[in-house]
Amino acid sequence: MARLVVVSNRVSIPDRGTRAGGLEVAIKAALKHQDGLWFGWSGRVDGRGQPKIIEGNNLSYVTVDLSRDDHQEFYNGFANRVLWPIFHYRLDLAEFTRRDLGGYMRVNEYYAGHLERLLRPDDIIWVHDYHLIPLAKALRDRGHKNRIGFFLHIPCPPPEILTALPNHEQLVPALGAYDLVGFQTKVDAANFTRYLTEECGLARYSDDTFIFGERTVRVGAFPVGVETEAFARLARRSIESPFVREVLESLSGRAMVIGVDRLDYTKGLPQRMDAFERFLNNYSDWRGKVTYLQITPRSRTGIPEYADIGRLTGEAVSRINGTFGEASWTPLRYINKAHSRTALAGLYRAARAALVTPLRDGMNLVAKEYVAAQDPADPGVLVLSRFAGAAHECADALLVNPYDPEGVANAINRALSMPLEERVRRYARMFKVLSQNDLTHWAQRFAAALQEPSDGLSGRLRAAMSR
Ligand code: F6P
Numbered sequence: 001m002a003r004l005v006v007v008s009n010r011v012s013i014p015d016r017g018t019r020a021g022g023l024e025v026a027i028k029a030a031l032k033h034q035d036g037l038w039f040g041w042s043g044r045v046d047g048r049g050q051p052k053i054i055e056g057n058n059l060s061y062v063t064v065d066l067s068r069d070d071h072q073e074f075y076n077g078f079a080n081r082v083l084w085p086i087f088h089y090r091l092d093l094a095e096f097t098r099r100d101l102g103g104y105m106r107v108n109e110y111y112a113g114h115l116e117r118l119l120r121p122d123d124i125i126w127v128h129d130y131h132l133i134p135l136a137k138a139l140r141d142r143g144h145k146n147r148i149g150f151f152l153h154i155p156c157p158p159p160e161i162l163t164a165l166p167n168h169e170q171l172v173p174a175l176g177a178y179d180l181v182g183f184q185t186k187v188d189a190a191n192f193t194r195y196l197t198e199e200c201g202l203a204r205y206s207d208d209t210f211i212f213g214e215r216t217v218r219v220g221a222f223p224v225g226v227e228t229e230a231f232a233r234l235a236r237r238s239i240e241s242p243f244v245r246e247v248l249e250s251l252s253g254r255a256m257v258i259g260v261d262r263l264d265y266t267k268g269l270p271q272r273m274d275a276f277e278r279f280l281n282n283y284s285d286w287r288g289k290v291t292y293l294q295i296t297p298r299s300r301t302g303i304p305e306y307a308d309i310g311r312l313t314g315e316a317v318s319r320i321n322g323t324f325g326e327a328s329w330t331p332l333r334y335i336n337k338a339h340s341r342t343a344l345a346g347l348y349r350a351a352r353a354a355l356v357t358p359l360r361d362g363m364n365l366v367a368k369e370y371v372a373a374q375d376p377a378d379p380g381v382l383v384l385s386r387f388a389g390a391a392h393e394c395a396d397a398l399l400v401n402p403y404d405p406e407g408v409a410n411a412i413n414r415a416l417s418m419p420l421e422e423r424v425r426r427y428a429r430m431f432k433v434l435s436q437n438d439l440t441h442w443a444q445r446f447a448a449a450l451q452e453p454s455d456g457l458s459g460r461l462r463a464a465m466s467r
Helices: 022-030 068-087 098-116 135-141 168-177 186-199 228-238 242-250 269-282 304-324 341-350 365-373 405-417 420-436 439-451 459-466
Strands: 004-010 036-041 052-056 059-064 124-128 147-151 180-183 204-206 209-212 215-221 255-260 290-295 332-335 353-356 381-385 398-400
Touching (some): 004 022, 004 098, 022 124, 022 365, 036 098, 059 098, 068 098, 124 135, 124 439, 135 147, 147 439, 168 186, 168 209, 168 215, 180 186, 180 439, 186 209, 228 341, 228 365, 228 420, 255 269, 255 341, 255 405, 269 290, 269 304, 269 405, 290 341, 341 365, 353 365, 353 405, 365 381, 381 405, 381 420, 398 405
Parallel strands (some): 004 036, 004 124, 036 059, 124 147, 147 180, 255 290, 255 353, 290 332, 353 381
Antiparallel strands (some): 052 059, 204 209, 209 215
């Protein structure tokens, strides 16, 4: 069986106290029953050096360090101040410089240079996310003919937005060096195929396959899942843990509403807090009877826009607690400490409602894990942004527009007042969908599609083109 080589900027090295972002959780599960190699950044910025190799659980983890300039230009610069905002439809926040683009290309070449020494001709290579768009091209330029797939964890905007990316003509078509390009939703995949036809003028070989010079590239939607059944078991155990019991006791019988997000402007935190404020204003009966727990670990702290969103969110929290709080009741508990998956699973199960209201999100696994964690006999209610990829599979959540605080306030009231029978019905339908498309299924579907032999420019195609 061919070896699976996974490449992502973040690598979840065992025993390193995982940060467990969505991407790391997904890849860990994809590699669970597989011999393979996981290559990426070590997380260190002390200067480039030789790769470090750690062996564990059938896997080799190979990581390389970055220099300070690499980190600034590649990670803080082009990846997270240009690609991240633009792919999340936030053209207003993009800060493009040619220097950062140069750093981005340079780090992709650096990764390719180290990776090629590790590759065997029959390895299947699976590259993850926006940090590594040009990686396949860098490998092809070095003569590698392996099957290479790419999965974008974040949204893919339509060409009207993608074309605002300076130098998009060089960068986006580099995805044509992959054999398979996967997206979270059909909408993302359709946006990309529109880019290929309208901007690159590419011809279709079939419905989902495009002709790229001498090669073909297949485009598809592969919505990333969660470990639905395992997470449900974890939540059942965790709700009995001393930690979750202590949190529940501290609520003194009040209903808990939960939000869990990295501190990021795409998550719509100030808007969500405005909505909670309106809820307390408009549905005053709930005052003193509900506590909103928002867990928000800090993220990408070297980037100015992240400091801004931290300040705005903190201001909203103190305004709400100052206005509505009582000596005996704090309406909103805001915590920047990261919590373990186990702790979160228990908190999700204990929460009567979850607020997952990003302004734009590739998928959002918190939404799926919240559903997975519920007690089937007495489930809580998911309030979910229609702009999260998860909304495609979680149609039985209360879908909201995060830009409409009044509408979100109404949804919070509806969630907390929803009769048991309706909660059970909505939960059961979503749980079924999430069990069918769980993380293992996602990884298997992508890996199988990547290994499907493509004709390349087969005789049939050559004949068609020469006619
Ligand atoms: O795809 C976006 C993503 O990789 C998430 O999966 C993850 O939680 C987050 O970004 C982590 O970002 P960073 O690696 O910049 O900390």
